[in-house]
Amino acid sequence: MSNSPWSSQALLQQVRQEISQLEEFHQGGMGWLDESADEQASDKTVGADKHHNDRLGKVETSQVGTFLAYVNQEMWTWVDGELFLPVAWFGTKKENLCKKLGVPEGREFATKIELGLQMIERAKAEGLPFEAVGCDTLYGRSIWLRRQMATQDIVYMADVPADTRVSLRCPQVGVPESKPGSKPFTKVRVLSADKAVEVRALIQSWAFQAIQVRAVGRGFLEDEFATLWVWTATHQYSPQEETLLVRRDAGGKLYYGLSNAAQETSLEKLAWMKCSRHFIERSNQEAKSELGGDELRAQNYLAWEHHLALTVLASWFIAQTQHQGQGDHLRDESLKEEFEMEKLPRLSMANVRERWRATMPLSQLTPEEATNLVVRHLVNRARSRKSRIKHRHD
Numbered sequence: 001m002s003n004s005p006w007s008s009q010a011l012l013q014q015v016r017q018e019i020s021q022l023e024e025f026h027q028g029g030m031g032w033l034d035e036s037a038d039e040q041a042s043d044k045t046v047g048a049d050k051h052h053n054d055r056l057g058k059v060e061t062s063q064v065g066t067f068l069a070y071v072n073q074e075m076w077t078w079v080d081g082e083l084f085l086p087v088a089w090f091g092t093k094k095e096n097l098c099k100k101l102g103v104p105e106g107r108e109f110a111t112k113i114e115l116g117l118q119m120i121e122r123a124k125a126e127g128l129p130f131e132a133v134g135c136d137t138l139y140g141r142s143i144w145l146r147r148q149m150a151t152q153d154i155v156y157m158a159d160v161p162a163d164t165r166v167s168l169r170c171p172q173v174g175v176p177e178s179k180p181g182s183k184p185f186t187k188v189r190v191l192s193a194d195k196a197v198e199v200r201a202l203i204q205s206w207a208f209q210a211i212q213v214r215a216v217g218r219g220f221l222e223d224e225f226a227t228l229w230v231w232t233a234t235h236q237y238s239p240q241e242e243t244l245l246v247r248r249d250a251g252g253k254l255y256y257g258l259s260n261a262a263q264e265t266s267l268e269k270l271a272w273m274k275c276s277r278h279f280i281e282r283s284n285q286e287a288k289s290e291l292g293g294d295e296l297r298a299q300n301y302l303a304w305e306h307h308l309a310l311t312v313l314a315s316w317f318i319a320q321t322q323h324q325g326q327g328d329h330l331r332d333e334s335l336k337e338e339f340e341m342e343k344l345p346r347l348s349m350a351n352v353r354e355r356w357r358a359t360m361p362l363s364q365l366t367p368e369e370a371t372n373l374v375v376r377h378l379v380n381r382a383r384s385r386k387s388r389i390k391h392r393h394d
Contacts, residue, residue: 001303008309026129029072032280033116033135037062045299046101049086068119071279077319082115101300157273165196166230224248322347
């Protein structure tokens with residue numbers, strides 16, 4: 001892991017190329033940016049620093065990776081990642097440690113947001129078939145990132161915090177006129193008399209509509225959504241019109257997103273884009289908890305890159321197996337009516353594990369036993385879902 005010269009980037013590129021070659025993935029796909037931290041025992045591990053670790057729920061010595069996942073309604077997988085190196089790692093105090101741990105000489109400091117844009121640009125250049133890019137509030141609140149994606153004709157759905165300020169009319173931007181005898185203004189500012197307001201203050205402007213986003217284990221994800229055309233601008237960036245999408249869940253909690261999607265984009269499409277964040281959370285969980293993404297104990301830079309590439313390869317292997325399982329084994333379409341479902345369940349991670357155990361040299365099940373176990377599991381999931389829906393309606 002630490003010294004082998006094979007290229008992690010070549011492997012990651014191959015994964016993205018394989019996804020691009022599957023025609024059924026050419027529609028409905030999204031790229032999703034996110035980050036994840038792994039606790040480290042030593043601050044001598046490359047990139048280690050005090051970070052807020054969501055998995056631990058506290059600030060702890062951790063490595064942070066930024067990740068790009070490809071998701072659609074049928075599958076999800078990591079496709080790229082970058083190790084975040086805090087600015088302290090580029091100072092003279094850590095110069096010798098960086099050399100020892102193999103940090104590339106040409107590596108320069110980049111924020112998580114800048115690393116995210118690098119991955120998006122790589123994926124686009126290689127033809128990864130995503131229709132839009134999604135990101136959480138860490139990335140979404142960056143007007144720089146949103147402008148960069150818009151400039152490159154990349155559609156985005158960016159989560160933003162409730163205190164994000166927007167205008168309902170196109171603001172006027174320019175250099176203010178100086179008063180006689182005073183120092184002249186030189187910097188561009190927003191000149192409009194109408195002040196920008198926080199998105200949470202616009203609740204009276206929203207007309208919510210209930211939308212079934214997707215099927216879930218307990219029935220359907222059905223929340224309320226509303227949109228409003230708004231303008232965003234700062235002294236650095238000229239005004240740009242964006243769609244403010246608001247999601248209200250069953251508990252009344254509000255979530256906000258800004259998008260540059262075309263005006264004719266349906267509310268159903270925008271709702272799917274907003275809620276597809278669930279799938280990168282699943283990607284992160286499976287990569288770390290199931291595929292060993294959090295088990296690297298080596299300290300150097302190359303080891304991290306190699307471990308990432310092998311984790312992405314395993315993630316794509318699982319996604320491929322799930323996808324192929326849908327086509328290799330015919331299913332009785334009458335089961336949809338019996339279980340009152342639009343489509344039958346996909347293979348879970350546990351199902352894939354059971355199937356592959358049967359083909360390993362020390363198999364614990366025969367192939368027939370493994371198939372029967374998977375079938376029984378899928379039927380039980382479908383029956384359980386039908387029962388939950390029935391009890392909820394009762």
